[in-house]
Amino acid sequence: MLRHETKEITDLVLKAAKKARKETDSEPEPELTKPIKWPVKCTVGPGLEGAIACETKIGYVNGSKGWLVYRGYDIFDLCAYSTFEEVSYLLLKGHLPTVTQLGNFKKKLIQYRHMPNTQRLLMSFPIEDMNAMAALRLGTNLMRHEFTYDDTDDWRPDLKSVIGADEDSIPMETVPRGEKRAIYEFGSKERGKKFESDSLGLQPASGLDSCYHLIAGVASIAAAVARIRAGHLPLEPDPELSHAANFIYMMTGRRPAPLEERVMDIALILHADHGINASTFASMVVASTLSDFYFSVGAGIAALNGPLHGGANEQVLRVLNEIATVDNVKPWLEKIRKQKGKIMGFGHRVYKAYDPRARVLGPLAEYLAKNSESGLKLLHIAQALEREVASSFGTEKKIFPNVDFYSGIVYSCMGISPELFTPIFAVSRVAGWTARVLEYLENNRIFRPRAMYIGEFEKKYKPIQKRT
Numbered sequence: 001m002l003r004h005e006t007k008e009i010t011d012l013v014l015k016a017a018k019k020a021r022k023e024t025d026s027e028p029e030p031e032l033t034k035p036i037k038w039p040v041k042c043t044v045g046p047g048l049e050g051a052i053a054c055e056t057k058i059g060y061v062n063g064s065k066g067w068l069v070y071r072g073y074d075i076f077d078l079c080a081y082s083t084f085e086e087v088s089y090l091l092l093k094g095h096l097p098t099v100t101q102l103g104n105f106k107k108k109l110i111q112y113r114h115m116p117n118t119q120r121l122l123m124s125f126p127i128e129d130m131n132a133m134a135a136l137r138l139g140t141n142l143m144r145h146e147f148t149y150d151d152t153d154d155w156r157p158d159l160k161s162v163i164g165a166d167e168d169s170i171p172m173e174t175v176p177r178g179e180k181r182a183i184y185e186f187g188s189k190e191r192g193k194k195f196e197s198d199s200l201g202l203q204p205a206s207g208l209d210s211c212y213h214l215i216a217g218v219a220s221i222a223a224a225v226a227r228i229r230a231g232h233l234p235l236e237p238d239p240e241l242s243h244a245a246n247f248i249y250m251m252t253g254r255r256p257a258p259l260e261e262r263v264m265d266i267a268l269i270l271h272a273d274h275g276i277n278a279s280t281f282a283s284m285v286v287a288s289t290l291s292d293f294y295f296s297v298g299a300g301i302a303a304l305n306g307p308l309h310g311g312a313n314e315q316v317l318r319v320l321n322e323i324a325t326v327d328n329v330k331p332w333l334e335k336i337r338k339q340k341g342k343i344m345g346f347g348h349r350v351y352k353a354y355d356p357r358a359r360v361l362g363p364l365a366e367y368l369a370k371n372s373e374s375g376l377k378l379l380h381i382a383q384a385l386e387r388e389v390a391s392s393f394g395t396e397k398k399i400f401p402n403v404d405f406y407s408g409i410v411y412s413c414m415g416i417s418p419e420l421f422t423p424i425f426a427v428s429r430v431a432g433w434t435a436r437v438l439e440y441l442e443n444n445r446i447f448r449p450r451a452m453y454i455g456e457f458e459k460k461y462k463p464i465q466k467r468t
């Protein structure tokens, strides 16, 4: 049975969907999507704008209609009726799961969320002094190390052979349960033997199981980073909780109310996939070299961090605080426009209509801000900024709020601090990254665009002593 508030959230999503359909009804029908016959002709702009790199069945973004579709399902429907677990399964496998399939998938996630080794390793780094996305990327690398070698019980080598095989073994306990559970780090020779590449040359970390491990584990890492930065120890996951609820729990130590869980779930659904955006492309480029999922997701995290991409959500909050009052919105915007600066949380390469994700996050922020004085203040400034941007740029430029504009207010109202906004984005987008990489590898071709050389030729080499 849905609680009253979560039913209100569903109604709010459905209302946003209705508004979206009404407002974009008159826009032209999308260009038909069709299979490609290579080589394909397309007009390419700087930053690969318009370039077609591959076929996909995973997701579709229509910028003029403001559509976002995962595997044929409208984003509004998924937000209203689905969960992040179901959506991740859908993105990876291509269809919605049955009860049994979803149950098995959840079991995998529960298993992989538990990573005491990785958390402990993470704590040996100065996480509290690191940028949260840098720490997340580091944690993802540690996950690779753990998964490919010794993170799961059944992959642990026989103790005698381990100790015998490596004189430099480091004694350590993986789970604090006494001597009987203690195992030993083992050396590179043993690792190499156990996990050889498959016939395609793919590393063992390039299987579907790694996708599950990453979807489950990036959330545990992000939560651990949040805890360590706040001066607390990382928490063990709670197997009784959903992905969204457990993520909040592992971050805060508090089992969330159904409303909070539902809002986080929707935020995770909304951010899960979005065409070949910069971070997804980065993941795919790395995967195309037949590297593995962990390196690919690490590249995605790195790309997502930038303020022109996922890093914008944190910047939006900084800007709203800098503006400080509704009265200051107009002068602030005039100043930025004079400086030809970018307004964080606005504009999009693909959307020339209102971003459907912002259509959901805006009302969600409004709903949550009702009970938060600071949230309400931020919301009023944000809404004033949205109105000012619309009137300042006019309808021609088609600059609307994007996904990052209201998400920060939503998270702020949930008591989450700004440096975690972009890691939360990654916790969700890891589903899209892994799904896209998995699909691309089916017909892999290494990425290799070219640049037009406009430099000089035939210059004479001068020894350093003769250079001025």
Ligand code: ACO
Pocket: 047, 277, 307, 308, 309, 310, 312, 341, 342, 343, 344, 345, 346, 347, 348, 349, 350, 397, 399, 402, 403, 404
């Ligand atoms: N503020 C001010 N002007 C803008 C903005 C903005 N946020 N976005 C676009 N414009 C203007 C540009 O100045 C440019 O104007 P011009 O034609 O007069 O030169 C025009 O709109 C086209 O913008 P581009 O920057 O060329 O668009 P592009 O597709 O290259 O960039 C981007 C898209 C990076 C998202 C851009 O809109 C931007 O920088 N936005 C702010 C950062 C942001 O919010 N990023 C998050 C995006 S969503 C995501 O990645 C998850």
